[in-house]
Amino acid sequence: MKKLLVIDDEASTRDLLKLSLERDGYTVFTAEDGPTGLEIFAKEIPSIILTDIKMPGMDGIEVLRRVKERSPDVEVIVITGHGEMNLAIRALQLEASDFINKPISDDSLAVALRRAEEKIWLRNKLREYTEDLETMVKETREELSKRHELEHNLIHTSMDGIIANDRQGNIIIFNEGAERIYGYTREEAISSIHVTQLYPEGRAKQIKQMIYGNEHGGPGRLINYSVEVLTKTGELVPILLSATILVDKGEEVATVGYFKDMREIKGLEAELLKSERMAAVGQTTAGIAHGVKNILHGMKLGAFMIDTGFEKQKAESLRKGWDLVRKNIDRISKMTKEMLSLANATPPAYKLCSLNDILDEICQLMADKANERGISLVCELDHSLPQVEVDPEGIHTCLLNLVTNAIEAFPQTASGGQVIVSSRDEAEAGVCLQVKDTGVGMSKEIRDQIFENLFSTKGSRGTGLGLAITQKIVHEHGGTIQVESQPQKGSSFTITLPKEGFFG
Amino acid sequence: MSGKKIVIIDDDPEICDAMSEILGEYDYQVFTALDTRSGYQLLLEERPDLLILDIMMATMHEGLDFATKIKEREGIYGMPVLIVSARPPAERGYGRSLDEDLDWIHADIFMEKPVEPEELIHNVKLLLKD
Numbered sequence: 091m092k093k094l095l096v097i098d099d100e101a102s103t104r105d106l107l108k109l110s111l112e113r114d115g116y117t118v119f120t121a122e123d124g125p126t127g128l129e130i131f132a133k134e135i136p137s138i139i140l141t142d143i144k145m146p147g148m149d150g151i152e153v154l155r156r157v158k159e160r161s162p163d164v165e166v167i168v169i170t171g172h173g174e175m176n177l178a179i180r181a182l183q184l185e186a187s188d189f190i191n192k193p194i195s196d197d198s199l200a201v202a203l204r205r206a207e208e209k210i211w212l213r214n215k216l217r218e219y220t221e222d223l224e225t226m227v228k229e230t231r232e233e234l235s236k237r238h239e240l241e242h243n244l245i246h247t248s249m250d251g252i253i254a255n256d257r258q259g260n261i262i263i264f265n266e267g268a269e270r271i272y273g274y275t276r277e278e279a280i281s282s283i284h285v286t287q288l289y290p291e292g293r294a295k296q297i298k299q300m301i302y303g304n305e306h307g308g309p310g311r312l313i314n315y316s317v318e319v320l321t322k323t324g325e326l327v328p329i330l331l332s333a334t335i336l337v338d339k340g341e342e343v344a345t346v347g348y349f350k351d352m353r354e355i356k357g358l359e360a361e362l363l364k365s366e367r368m369a370a371v372g373q374t375t376a377g378i379a380h381g382v383k384n385i386l387h388g389m390k391l392g393a394f395m396i397d398t399g400f401e402k403q404k405a406e407s408l409r410k411g412w413d414l415v416r417k418n419i420d421r422i423s424k425m426t427k428e429m430l431s432l433a434n435a436t437p438p439a440y441k442l443c444s445l446n447d448i449l450d451e452i453c454q455l456m457a458d459k460a461n462e463r464g465i466s467l468v469c470e471l472d473h474s475l476p477q478v479e480v481d482p483e484g485i486h487t488c489l490l491n492l493v494t495n496a497i498e499a500f501p502q503t504a505s506g507g508q509v510i511v512s513s514r515d516e517a518e519a520g521v522c523l524q525v526k527d528t529g530v531g532m533s534k535e536i537r538d539q540i541f542e543n544l545f546s547t548k549g550s551r552g553t554g555l556g557l558a559i560t561q562k563i564v565h566e567h568g569g570t571i572q573v574e575s576q577p578q579k580g581s582s583f584t585i586t587l588p589k590e591g592f593f594g
Numbered sequence: 595m596s597g598k599k600i601v602i603i604d605d606d607p608e609i610c611d612a613m614s615e616i617l618g619e620y621d622y623q624v625f626t627a628l629d630t631r632s633g634y635q636l637l638l639e640e641r642p643d644l645l646i647l648d649i650m651m652a653t654m655h656e657g658l659d660f661a662t663k664i665k666e667r668e669g670i671y672g673m674p675v676l677i678v679s680a681r682p683p684a685e686r687g688y689g690r691s692l693d694e695d696l697d698w699i700h701a702d703i704f705m706e707k708p709v710e711p712e713e714l715i716h717n718v719k720l721l722l723k724d
Contacts, residue, residue: 176690272713380680383706383707383708384606384680384707385681386707386708387609387680387707387708387709388606388608388612388680388711389611389708390617390708390710390711391609391612391613391709391711394711394712395615395616397614398616398619402619407615410612410615411612413608414611419606458715462667501629502626559709
């Protein structure tokens, strides 16, 4: 219930007002003079005060002034007598909410009270709004500053370098990552470095063109582009650069670059390559040792047989022993040659030639060996085959290896097998050379390993280098080699070479 | 001398010939096979007193599995098995001592290539108790 204070020196007016106002629902306090009124005011803090103007001692104007001084929100209605318009005006100047004339009519009192109530209500509302607004502003500001801080942290603590420059090329953002890459401090970069100084001469311009261009992630974007940047000390650092143009209201305002330092990755890559190479060397060495052991084994047995031959005067032992030694001498020289070929000791010499001629030559060369084993060697050549630019020696080696393998793909004792050597024009795809046998075939496990160095299924008879060399030569020609095989059914190897030649 | 039977399984026909020749000098009857399948057949037919098995690089496991199978069938006091191999060092068990490897390589004697023929003959005699 609202509290209301009535100050009037006339008891009848006080009683009358108290009665009437209590009926309206107010809690009414009364005082017969100014000082008492102020005392009650201080204690009860009523929201509305009705005070007579003319009172002995402290008058209504003074009461108004003191109340307003203490609590400007309290509504004070002054009661004026006839002809006291000056005082009424003075009261209004002192922020009285209204004045009513004596004798007090119910109507004028009601109007004045309503106005006072309205003012209180409005003021409260306004205060609420103001408070809400202030809270909102405060919250928004906090939110903004939090977000700003977050963004700032995101940019500055990013492991990658982040650098932004304005349209003139002045650095505007230079984070910790950028400091680590470049060696400039943020202050140095922002105050005295132009974006072009971050790259080797002329590179910044090219990069800018790439960002605008279409090829590297669309216009206004550059994605994962490998580049070297120039540090404070003049060192070149490998970077994976992504960049984007920042646009504000349709206008380009800045370019942001994200710099991933590739030094560590490159270092790791180099280390990995080195360890892979070491492992390959180890494996190769072990493989060679294995091959040599097998050959030595044959030689020792051969030498022993020769010794026995001499001791016991047996020509047969002598002959067999010597045969074994000589065969193993051939093996080790073949192995040496193949290893050199794999190591690229003789560079390939490319020239235009007929692949059919090479196939023909191979078939003639291998005819005896095939015959010996009861295998028919068939040559099916496509005579429309165009001449192709190849290294004839290399291709000869490849086909010799494939045909040798094909002939050896039959059990020693078996006969009736077939090896088909063919050529075919495959139009766009190039020219195909195929060696197909109906021999023992291979399991998937073996097929997966056949192109590896020193892998062999021929025990001591194979060097394990033939297919590795074949694949290497084919690849050098820009061609492919494919294998199909089924255990007990046979295998086929297909070499496809580009018609144009790898180099033209 | 005994005329005892030896079966040699080795995928290299020349090595087979040489071994037959050398061991034949000591009056052993030597039979050879170029793969484990025909080798097994030979074992069943000839019931030899010793098996000499070459373990090749490409079919290393096949050779070892074969040896295991034979030893399991024969039992520890059955037909002795002598394995000859070039021992690729990356294989399982290799790189440790031969004594330890013999726990899982089912051979009575394991010889590394190149084998000294005198040593081979010595080991053959040892296994055949000649």
